[in-house]
Amino acid sequence: MGGRLSTASVAHISLSISPMFRSVLVLLLAAPAGLASQVRPATPAPPPVLARLAGTVFDSAATQWLSGATVQLVDAANPSNVRTAIAGANGRFVIDSLTVGTYLIGFFHQRLDQLGMEAPLFRVNITTPEELTVPMAIPSAETIITKHCGQGDPEQPIGLYMGFVRDAATNQQVPAARVRAQYSEVTVGARGVERRSPSRFGSTTDDGLFTLCGVPRNAPVTARAYAGGDSTGFIELRVPRNGLLVRDLVIGSSGKGTGLLRGSVKSVSGQTIASARVVLWGASGNGTNATNGQYLLDGLPTGTQMIEARAIGYQPMRVVVDVSATEGVTADLALEALVATVDTVRVRGDRVSNQMAEFEKRRRSGFGSFIDESQLNNRSPMFMADIFRTVPGISIATGQSAQGRVLMRGNGGNCAPAVFLNGMNVQVPDGNLDGIVNSQEVRAVEVYSRTSNVPAQFDSRNGCGSIVVWTGPRTSRR
16 A cells, blocks of 8 residues: 555544544645655754863872872762772872863872861863863971961971870770870080970860970970870880871770780891890880790780880881780881991990990999999890899889989989980989980990099089990990
């Protein structure tokens, strides 16, 4: 039938349809054949303009790319439309196939959490299919310091120590915890070399954040946090040159606890150090000898602690660790070999020999107490106070300082003696000798508890006796 219905066909089917629809059907069948060719489908919409967004994420405070940052792009018109990318090792990220529109972009990273910062947001307008570059960054150290500490003196810039205090048992942030950072200042003036030990104190906010302004740049500080009966150990940290130190503190049980720490002791070249000594800093009774380069410390107080490793022929190493209350922690240590003596040091060796000759001459006089190399090796002192614990006339004061303060006993009570380091008078008003010298660097000690017996060159006329400390390599070190 050629695809068309005849008049007879219309008459035949008219029996089953209404008169109105019969008229419409007749008109359609009678329409010219070309009418159908004039009906065409609608023209498809043009494809959307697709753009590409690329960028980088940089940590200006640490001056390095922020690898692993999670970048999110949110459609301002449809917030449920979120695109995500992860920054690579070079901080670079790419998001493809974006339509024209307005977006908000930001990033997340653990570093932001450490700094107590919110994720920064940037507005992006995409209008063309060309690639758009968006650089993002964490603010610089100077910006962060100024935010928390205000505008300081450009001639004497200050440092900032910040972080969060967390609980070792729950890992929750601790509000209203106290944090203390102590450091040493040595000045040379009319009274000679003077040493002070200023401290900075702070409390955590409701979310556990603390900020201690005024710490020295590029210098070590001794820090401790405490809340109620829980605390950290005493730890040593170094403020970077840029002045921004970021390190969380974990408080836990004091004294003997449930913490466990294990690891290996090797040289920096990877060789096993068979018999190193590993101790919990500040607790001389808690230590162990490594066996075949492996060590295990148990019964440790939980929270942030510091361990120290020593081995013959290697430089001592101190490491800060967070001891868990629920599981063991691994800390592998790499010790650097002692630097061999070079020609320029031989002059110092001759001077030390002369000092030791004078030391022996004064010892034979019978006045004072003298501690030589062999006695120091037998005592194996961790802190300077350990050297003086059995010396007549000396009292060791303990308190918040893990090291202990060396004081002279007298009729009027305890007082801080005059201290001479390699013959130079050094001001140590609090008796904390660890602030001026490491116990492992001491070669000999002289103690004059009676002012009448003090040699003229070591008499400061302070009325409290004198302590003379000589440093240098021990020839009989075990």
